[in-house]
Amino acid sequence: MTAPKVLISDALSPAAVQIFKDRGIEVDFQPALGKDKEKLAEIIGNYDGLAIRSATKVTSAILAKATNLKVIGRAGIGVDNVDIPAATARGVIVMNTPFGNSITTAEHAIAMMFALAREIPAADASTQAGKWEKNRFMGVEITGKVLGIIGCGNIGSIVADRAVGLKMRVIAFDPFLSAERALELGVEKVELDDLLARAEIITLHTPMTPQTRNILSREALAKTRPGVRIINCARGGLVDEEALAELLKSGHVAGAALDVFVEEPATANPLFGLPNVVCTPHLGASTTEAQENVALQVAEQMSDYLLRGAISNAVNFPSITAEEAPRLKPYISLAEKLGSFAGQLTETDIKTIRIVYEGDVAHMKIKALTSAAVAGLLRPALADINIVAAPSVARERGIVIEETTREKTGDHDSLITLEVETENLTRAVAGTIIAGTKPRIVQIKGINVEADLLPRMLYITNHDRPGFIGRIGTLLGENGINIAHMQFGRDFEGGNAIALVGIDQVVGETLLKEINTIPNVVQVKALTF
Numbered sequence: 001m002t003a004p005k006v007l008i009s010d011a012l013s014p015a016a017v018q019i020f021k022d023r024g025i026e027v028d029f030q031p032a033l034g035k036d037k038e039k040l041a042e043i044i045g046n047y048d049g050l051a052i053r054s055a056t057k058v059t060s061a062i063l064a065k066a067t068n069l070k071v072i073g074r075a076g077i078g079v080d081n082v083d084i085p086a087a088t089a090r091g092v093i094v095m096n097t098p099f100g101n102s103i104t105t106a107e108h109a110i111a112m113m114f115a116l117a118r119e120i121p122a123a124d125a126s127t128q129a130g131k132w133e134k135n136r137f138m139g140v141e142i143t144g145k146v147l148g149i150i151g152c153g154n155i156g157s158i159v160a161d162r163a164v165g166l167k168m169r170v171i172a173f174d175p176f177l178s179a180e181r182a183l184e185l186g187v188e189k190v191e192l193d194d195l196l197a198r199a200e201i202i203t204l205h206t207p208m209t210p211q212t213r214n215i216l217s218r219e220a221l222a223k224t225r226p227g228v229r230i231i232n233c234a235r236g237g238l239v240d241e242e243a244l245a246e247l248l249k250s251g252h253v254a255g256a257a258l259d260v261f262v263e264e265p266a267t268a269n270p271l272f273g274l275p276n277v278v279c280t281p282h283l284g285a286s287t288t289e290a291q292e293n294v295a296l297q298v299a300e301q302m303s304d305y306l307l308r309g310a311i312s313n314a315v316n317f318p319s320i321t322a323e324e325a326p327r328l329k330p331y332i333s334l335a336e337k338l339g340s341f342a343g344q345l346t347e348t349d350i351k352t353i354r355i356v357y358e359g360d361v362a363h364m365k366i367k368a369l370t371s372a373a374v375a376g377l378l379r380p381a382l383a384d385i386n387i388v389a390a391p392s393v394a395r396e397r398g399i400v401i402e403e404t405t406r407e408k409t410g411d412h413d414s415l416i417t418l419e420v421e422t423e424n425l426t427r428a429v430a431g432t433i434i435a436g437t438k439p440r441i442v443q444i445k446g447i448n449v450e451a452d453l454l455p456r457m458l459y460i461t462n463h464d465r466p467g468f469i470g471r472i473g474t475l476l477g478e479n480g481i482n483i484a485h486m487q488f489g490r491d492f493e494g495g496n497a498i499a500l501v502g503i504d505q506v507v508g509e510t511l512l513k514e515i516n517t518i519p520n521v522v523q524v525k526a527l528t529f
């Protein structure tokens with residue numbers, strides 16, 4: 001196996017380079033490449049992995065050129081510089097490092113709060129200019145002030161903890177913050193309007209989503225307390241910069257500290273040059289400790305995926321540990337084959353997919369197995385579908401996916417049953433793993449029929465009458481088709497029967513039609529796996 005190749009296109013700590021090398025991965029460290037999208041597009045096709053921070057924009061155009069790419073690793077938190085749907089559609093795993101720079105960023109927000117309260121940057125500039133303006137800089141105390149946190153997740157919680165330590169009164173708006181967690185953090189959970197009306201300092205710590213974009217809009221800013229100070233170390237675009245600039249000029253807002261901007265790199269901005277505005281160039285995560293953390297973590301995660309199939313902190317696929325990956329692999333293959341079997345037999349629109357996981361397999365990562373089953377099911381219609389994209393593609397097509405887990409009920413230690421419902425019919429197929437690695441079908445439409453899945457197969461349904469087996473064998477033999485195995489099942493004597501025939505050659509349309517003319521044959525279909 002040739003060593004996977006990773007490109008680092010942003011300024012990651014060199015610690016990442018060492019990890020990749022130690023793990024036997026070829027690594028190309030080009031920290032300035034993220035700013036050169038033409039060059040990136042030109043070479044991205046050579047790499048299996050791409051490690052980035054926030055400067056590299058992984059657009060759909062870049063992804064279209066990334067023909068070998070399997071994983072994008074974000075050494076940091078925000079993945080808004082990656083086109084996730086486009087990556088997902090191409091089967092590229094996108095992973096981040098959700099905790100490595102949280103403390104550092106929370107500390108930056110706290111530093112910004114002090115910088116605003118005591119006008120440290122302006123006082124520093126004035127002092128170093130030889131002005132000694134002792135009477136110009138009258139600050140405010142932090143103790144006892146009301147801090148309003150918008151978004152109380154990893155970073156917001158650390159800010160809350162530090163602020164409580166500074167004897168501030170902390171209120172938080174976060175629809176997903178539980179009452180228990182708020183109590184544990186010592187913060188009061190409030191609605192946004194309440195926060196706007198009460199906070200003397202507001203700090204933002206939400207991701208950028210359609211709901212949070214412009215959360216401090218002109219209207220929201222108008223509801224804030226006179227003299228409020230605003231800090232944004234989360235994402236540019238959470239605050240209306242134009243409206244904030246006007247309120248700073250009018251004196252309604254006493255100060256604003258911004259680490260992030262609508263347009264980055266920010267070389268011109270409506271807030272630049274206004275009194276008591278403190279700006280840093282997206283430095284929230286920029287400490288030696290945080291950069292070391294995220295670089296090491298992203299390199300380990302990407303190596304684990306490229307070398308062992310383990311997935312952690314992916315934003316577009318369930319996690320799979322390095323220990324789980326080899327155990328899961330045969331079941332992924334089984335789920336994909338069961339899906340493929342049902343998909344090849346289904347010619348009308350699928351409404352619902354029901355998957356039942358029974359026995360040992362019910363305790364595995366069933367989300368990954370469901371993705372594999374859905375990919376197999378959709379592949380006859382969408383040749384390029386991959387396991388990462390499959391569930392979202394199914395949802396876009398209005399297909400309902402239902403999963404159930406239960407303990408072992410029959411002979412098999414593990415059993416996966418896939419049921420597909422269309423307008424006209426419901427078809428179920430079940431399978432298991434034999435000898436630890438081999439996928440095997442064990443039941444079709446409730447009829448027991450055990451067969452290994454070979455690359456070429458015939459699926460035949462017929463009325464259970466004498467003579468069928470001899471005729472099909474003769475007909476295939478006369479046409480030069482070698483039979484590898486032939487398995488039969490029926491619901492009861494003289495009832496409905498199924499034959500699964502593993503074959504070594506392709507059966508053409510003419511021969512399929514001829515098989516259909518054998519007495520009692522209902523349906524024949526050539527399948528490939």
Ligand SMILES: NC(=O)c1ccc[n+]([C@@H]2O[C@H](COP(=O)([O-])OP(=O)(O)OC[C@H]3O[C@@H](n4cnc5c(N)ncnc54)[C@H](O)[C@@H]3O)[C@@H](O)[C@H]2O)c1
Binds near residue numbers: 152
């Ligand atoms: N400046 C920097 O260098 C820097 C560094 C790290 C992270 N960040 C950014 O900081 C932000 C927070 O990161 P995190 O790790 O704490 O994320 P997180 O996911 O742990 O927390 C985000 C919180 O926002 C809440 N939230 C979501 N939608 C909301 C809404 N509509 N209203 C209010 N709250 C909402 C969530 O419930 C969650 O608790 C992200 O945008 C991240 O990209 C910036």
Ligand SMILES: O=C(O)[C@H](O)COP(=O)(O)O
Binds near residue numbers: 055075101284
């Ligand atoms: O989301 C993040 O982790 C921060 O915005 C840090 O971005 P950076 O890695 O480009 O400093």
